[in-house]
Amino acid sequence: xxxxxxxxxxxxxxxxxxxxxxxxxxxxxxxxxxxxxxxxxxxxxxxxxxxxxxxxxxxxxxxxxxxxxxxxxxxxxxxxxxxxxxxxxxxxxxxxxxxxxxxxxxxxxxxxxxxxxxxxxxxxxxxxxxxxxxxxxxxxxxxxxxxxxxxxxxxxxxxxxxxxxxxxxxxxxxxxxxxxxxxxxxxxxxxxxxxxxxxxxxxxxxxxxxxxxxxxxxxxxxxxxxxxxxxxxxxxxxxxxxxxxxxxxx
Amino acid sequence: xxxxxxxxxxxxxxxxxxxxxxxxxxxxxxxxxxxxxxxxxxxxxxxxxxxxxxxxxxxxxxxxxxxxxxxxxxxxxxxxxxxxxxxxxxxxxxxxxxxxxxxxxxxxxxxxxxxxxxxxxxxxxxxxxxxxxxxxxxxxxxxxxxxxxxxxxxxxxxxxxxxxxxxxxxxxxxxxxxxxxxxxxxxxxxxxxxxxxxxxxxxxxxxxxxxxxxxxxxxxxxxxxxxxxxxxxxxxxxxxxxxxxxxxxxxxxxxxxxxxxxxxxxxxxxxxxxxxxxxxxxxxxxxxxxxxxxxxxxxxxxxxxxxxxxxxxxxxxxxxxxxxxxxxxxxxxxxxxxxxxxxxxxxxxxxxxxxxxxx
Amino acid sequence: xxxxxxxxxxxxxxxxxxxxxxxxxxxxxxxxxxxxxxxxxxxxxxxxxxxxxxxxxxxxxxxxxxxxxxxxxxxxxx
Numbered sequence: 001x002x003x004x005x006x007x008x009x010x011x012x013x014x015x016x017x018x019x020x021x022x023x024x025x026x027x028x029x030x031x032x033x034x035x036x037x038x039x040x041x042x043x044x045x046x047x048x049x050x051x052x053x054x055x056x057x058x059x060x061x062x063x064x065x066x067x068x069x070x071x072x073x074x075x076x077x078x079x080x081x082x083x084x085x086x087x088x089x090x091x092x093x094x095x096x097x098x099x100x101x102x103x104x105x106x107x108x109x110x111x112x113x114x115x116x117x118x119x120x121x122x123x124x125x126x127x128x129x130x131x132x133x134x135x136x137x138x139x140x141x142x143x144x145x146x147x148x149x150x151x152x153x154x155x156x157x158x159x160x161x162x163x164x165x166x167x168x169x170x171x172x173x174x175x176x177x178x179x180x181x182x183x184x185x186x187x188x189x190x191x192x193x194x195x196x197x198x199x200x201x202x203x204x205x206x207x208x209x210x211x212x213x214x215x216x217x218x219x220x221x222x223x224x225x226x227x228x229x230x231x232x233x234x235x236x237x238x239x240x241x242x243x244x245x246x247x248x249x250x
Numbered sequence: 251x252x253x254x255x256x257x258x259x260x261x262x263x264x265x266x267x268x269x270x271x272x273x274x275x276x277x278x279x280x281x282x283x284x285x286x287x288x289x290x291x292x293x294x295x296x297x298x299x300x301x302x303x304x305x306x307x308x309x310x311x312x313x314x315x316x317x318x319x320x321x322x323x324x325x326x327x328x329x330x331x332x333x334x335x336x337x338x339x340x341x342x343x344x345x346x347x348x349x350x351x352x353x354x355x356x357x358x359x360x361x362x363x364x365x366x367x368x369x370x371x372x373x374x375x376x377x378x379x380x381x382x383x384x385x386x387x388x389x390x391x392x393x394x395x396x397x398x399x400x401x402x403x404x405x406x407x408x409x410x411x412x413x414x415x416x417x418x419x420x421x422x423x424x425x426x427x428x429x430x431x432x433x434x435x436x437x438x439x440x441x442x443x444x445x446x447x448x449x450x451x452x453x454x455x456x457x458x459x460x461x462x463x464x465x466x467x468x469x470x471x472x473x474x475x476x477x478x479x480x481x482x483x484x485x486x487x488x489x490x491x492x493x494x495x496x497x498x499x500x501x502x503x504x505x506x507x508x509x510x511x512x513x514x515x516x517x518x519x520x521x522x523x524x525x526x527x528x529x530x531x532x533x534x535x536x537x538x539x540x541x542x543x544x545x546x547x548x549x550x551x552x553x554x555x556x557x558x559x560x561x562x563x564x565x566x567x568x569x570x571x572x573x574x575x576x577x578x579x580x581x582x583x584x585x586x587x588x589x590x591x592x593x594x595x596x597x598x599x600x601x602x603x604x605x606x607x608x609x
Numbered sequence: 610x611x612x613x614x615x616x617x618x619x620x621x622x623x624x625x626x627x628x629x630x631x632x633x634x635x636x637x638x639x640x641x642x643x644x645x646x647x648x649x650x651x652x653x654x655x656x657x658x659x660x661x662x663x664x665x666x667x668x669x670x671x672x673x674x675x676x677x678x679x680x681x682x683x684x685x686x687x
Contacts, residue, residue, distance in 0.1 A: 002616060006674040006684035017679055021625035026678045044451035058459040064449035066320040067461040069343050072313035079317020082301040083274055087451045108306040182633055182672045222627035
């Protein structure tokens with residue numbers, strides 16, 4: 001007697017994803033949806049999507065969602081959360097959104113200890129606009145605005161935003177995970193769960209950085225892109241708990 | 251009957267906002283409007299559901315207002331000219347997403363870093379969008395302490411009623427002056443009409459989206475037509491101007507805010523000298539009181555626009571009149587303030603040059 | 610001791626042929642179909658979709674569904 005053990009979660013709408021084959025965004029959307037259901041907070045959650053490939057996140061996640069201008073997710077989330085402190089508020093941002101144009105808003109939301117959760121999807125490039133350099137593009141990595149590969153003299157080195165946010169006073173839980181393998185996907189789900197629990201317990205600012213494949217702009221197959229995260233990306237952006245002032249949490 | 255209080259302009263705005271049900275304020279210090287930000291720090295603390303955030307920048311502040319407005323709060327931010335430039339992106343989004351918000355600009359000398367003296371150099375920025383895209387914002391121009399109180403209350407009402415950002419355009423003089431004011435009664439925010447579109451969690455209802463990305467060209471077009479229809483309704487319902495001694499005038503001075511106070515002094519002076527001069531003071535800069543202007547142009551063939559700038563509202567006056575009357579301009583930009591005598595002299599010069607003493 | 614038996618269904622119209630399920634299935638039970646779907650992808654196909662009871666190797670571990678970016682896979686298990 002077979003029973004169904006895996007299906008589309010409740011907080012994902014029926015729409016087919018527009019993302020490229022092998023893109024990590026929809027895996028992350030699905031994990032967030034699963035966690036919202038498991039923690040039974042979907043009905044009190046408000047999400048803030050970014051500018052970037054995931055600008056259409058509201059077509060997929062079945063929660064209240066309010067679009068922010070590029071980079072301003074942490075500030076918009078602050079406004080929502082301060083007005084509705086008992087609701088769950090998250091911002092979902094790409095690497096450019098959070099670590100280039102939105103750096104100030106992100107650092108200050110973390111410093112103020114805003115009781116929101118931020119998802120930082122790091123795919124090392126500007127996907128939606130066609131593969132330009134991102135703050136997290138690696139040295140030597142090709143992109144449309146770093147001909148010959150990123151080099152320090154011309155383009156500076158990649159930025160370690162999560163490590164910087166760990167220094168901020170109000171950040172209490174920051175973890176870097178990835179969605180390139182079954183083990184890492186499970187780890188990401190645990191991190192997402194913990195981050196939401198931190199918010200539910202009103203403990204402060206939580207952030208999960210998720211290394212995500214971008215096969216089209218990395219010019220690789222999805223399987224190779226998934227491998228690149230293990231072989232190359234995690235050398236510069238290691239998967240680990242970057243800050244944890246919480247410990248175990250129910 | 252409320253008693254009169256003596257309060258500094260910026261503080262009047264703060265108190266009026268608190269009484270109008272404002273429960274979220276985010277701002278960044280900038281002279282000459284710091285008294286407003288400081289006042290809100292104390293005022294928002296009075297309410298259990300009041301929030302004050304000193305944001306890291308004017309950009310962050312307006313974005314926090316976007317969030318607070320999405321969540322249903324009556325929200326406000328304020329700044330002065332250079333900081334208002336930073337808010338233009340946020341204002342474009344507020345307009346596109348049809349979010350209510352009040353934004354107060356206490357204008358100072360510019361462009362660039364400028365100075366901290368009063369000016370009216372942001373008229374274009376306020377009325378011509380300032381940010382990108384096809385949108386307008388209601389722009390209210392108080393000219394007295396009492397109007398600071400009344401128009402702040404009105405700003406929140408219009409913002410909610412029309413789901414649109416509303417600008418209050420003051421200047422450094424207005425922010426600092428102290429006048430007796432009757433403050434409006436506090437609003438009971440629980441009695442305000444509930445907002446059916448806010449993002450407060452999809453409990454027992456379908457989830458909602460507030461966005462402005464409309465990739466489908468016909469949907470984008472549809473939004474723009476919808477906004478235009480809204481703006482037409484606003485123009486019909488909200489336009490306001492004050493006239494002073496215009497019924498027998500041969501020349502009418504057009505001015506707003508502090509410039510209008512100076513101009514009124516000048517008009518009184520020249521009336522004593524026998525000149526038939528009046529004043530038209532727009533209270534709403536957008537929608538601009540075109541109709542009132544055209545009505546006057548039936549018998550008034552000369553208008554003198556006085557602004558504390560190089561001439562911005564003068565263009566709207568010319569557009570409104572469509573050539574029916576002559577438009578003259580007198581301006582002092584960059585934070586210098588004219589005296590009523592100076593304006594009286596300017597009026598005199600034009601009056602006699604155009605032989606307006608003859609009927 | 611027998612492993613639990615399972616099966617999966619793949620929505621061939623949602624699948625984008627990214628090969629992630631194929632590369633991660635521990636039993637190599639997924640392959641690529643040679644029929645294009647409406648979007649122009651060659652979707653993944655479950656080898657055991659017409660499988661007989663005794664031959665089933667799928668354990669319903671759901672690894673494929675875990676890695677599938679398009680939520681195209683449903684998993685059944687005893």
